[in-house]
Amino acid sequence: MTNSENDHNHLYRNKMILGPMVRIGTLPMRILALQYGADLVYTDEIIDFKLIKSKRYVNDALGTIDFVDDDGVVVFRTCSLEKDRVILQIGTNDPDRAVIAAQMVEDDVAGIDINMGCPKSFSIKGGMGAALLRKPDLVQNIIRSLKAKIRKPISCKIRVFDSLDSTLNLLKLIEEAGANAIAIHGRTIDERPRHPNRNDYIRAAAYTLNIPVIANGDSCRINNYEDMKIFQEKTRASSVMVSRSAMKNCSIFDPSNMIKDVDDVIKEYLKLAIRYDNTTGNTKYCILQMLGNMQEYGIGKLVAGARDLKTISDIYEINDYYENICNSRNLYKQISIIPTSI
Template identity: 30%
Template sequence: MAAMELHSPMDDDEHPTFEFWRQTLKKSRLVVAPMVDQSELAWRILSRRHGADLCYTPMFHAPVFVRDASYRREALATCEEDRPLIVQFCANDPEILLKAAKYAEPHCDAIDLNLGCPQMIAKRGHYGAYLQEEWDLLERMVSLCAKELKVPITCKIRVFDDVDKTVQYAQMLEKAGCKLLTVHGRTREQKGPRTGIASWSHIKAVRDNIKIPMFANGNIQYLPDVKRCMEATGAQGVMSAEGNLYNPALYEGINPIVWEIADEYLQLVEQYPCPLSYIRGHIFKICHHALLVHTALRERFGNCKTVAGLRDLLSQLHEASKADMEAHSKDPSEFTKELPLPYWQCQPYVRPNPDREKSKTVGTKRHLEVVLDANQEPLSRRKLKKLRKNPNKSFLLKEKRYEKCECGNIKGGKCIWELCKSCCKKKTHENIADCLGHKLFCKNSEEKRKKKAPKERKIDDES
């Protein structure tokens, strides 16, 4: 990192609003993004050891954080090496956000409100980027935290298509009390295959119109991108998510051998444990390009259940790549035709063009649907997955026919009267009978009442 000098146009700004960034965050420029199930403690330490100045925790759900003590303990796992640190929450209620933030503030340097998550789960939960039209609510959330917390409140946003609206959005958050803003230069709709290129011009427009420190997010795949982004936007620093996942040494400006950096991560996992699903996710991303070549190992990585097993598979990946590495030393061009670097080095993953024809795997799924039965409706993805695991099991869709009660409702399948529940209830009361199908026990209740009645009369007589 020493080889590259980073400078933003506002570095010499002595405005009071920059004090938090200058003093507490120590002028952090190279930032690891908050990533659900991916920016856990072990990964943060690995990233810091390879050049990162500042890390965010994964996004935590404020309501769960408030009510679940074990969730809080796992979420707040940290250590001395893990500073400065910002804890991020998603929320849609000012009071709940404040309660969650109060639990976290002793363990971090700031609280961040996630207003950038574009995923469908955020839409269903009504948080992240799906709050970006509700400015009154956001103003209340940010201002309450700014007033009541001992640490600053920061925000991470996505842009609108309209630059002016994006600037007004940022200014509203600044006025509400946001002390640092991260701007992801993509809209809410730019995700998955439609991710596309982040707009640095949107980011620059925000930087030119707010007085608080700002990080730029988007298009950071190699270290030179950091300098280009800061010069183009004027941001105080840059944030990387995917670039960091595929190369945790991105900010160090190197492209390490995948099994070496992966093994370093596994050593940290033994020191700072985390769920195996997180670990496998990281290993798959680090080794992404290598496992596209050595496909036989891919499934074994997916089925591995221990850290020791993953370490052994990394050794096997190394062995499988030795011949190619030797050939590369004689003719380097042979292994850089499709990728910028040989597949055994960490490098970015570039998504396929969304306009490109669908892959053959999609065709395979459709073929399975046709083979099942031409007259049946296609199976769901879940059932197709089950079918691949259990090829002899029948997953054909069966048409269900329901008989109707005389009132028009559906009959209960196990009703002794062959009626719907409403009609059955009347019938059992009239006949003082039980219906096991609808779990109505009038006969039993009547017998208990009769047995109880003489005792009650006897007590009355004695009194």
């Protein structure tokens, strides 16, 4: 193995990781996770087509890099704070498209991940996500193509099969094709959160593979950093990836086990949403997930009814922060977004 392959694998060793979550894993949540102590953060899944159709802009007003489609929708927003720690997850079923999408972002991210675990019908019908698990040749082609053309580390995120042998066979094919790490959600396509996570499958994978294994799927038992270490120990995995527990309270990444009150976490999140001009819809969605059962009541109803970030900042009494950010942004008389070559 070359030095650079070693470095690529090393990126995923002994890390606490924010897992990919559609609509949740946008820039403010990723930065929040890093601030609390996460080592790596995955983006929400971005479909290759969408990325390919977007253009890269340097957004000086926000200090971000934006990938924006023809309708002005930001497909992916990132910034220098996360550059060495953000893994962009692509939804794909085609090696060439995967490469084009990855080439567009490779200078702005730490690594590229391929979603091979999403069981949603949108993914399966499109031959993406968990549909790939049944197409080992295509999986290898995608990984090999990415490894040949992309300078950054390449990882995959999979679900397990009912059979441990079949699971290990697929994992070996993924390793053989050159992947630098594999995140394993210990459930089959048909299993739901109420089914136990197959931690023994993850442990078997960790024993079998040489590349780092990232254990995922045990959020029900993860309430703080110590629980993540227990999950790591139980599975003997190199690293741990947490999704749902982090969505509910991102301070679980704090290595000192200091879990913050959800209200405080929401305020920190909201400041980042304002700072990075996150859309109102996405900000509301994330806050409501953090509020959980509380979203039906009081503050939850207010957030659900809010029409803009200013209103939400009023609800959480951080209007001064909101005004300051708006004023500093106005210093850019013309908020000029300058297209750059890719």
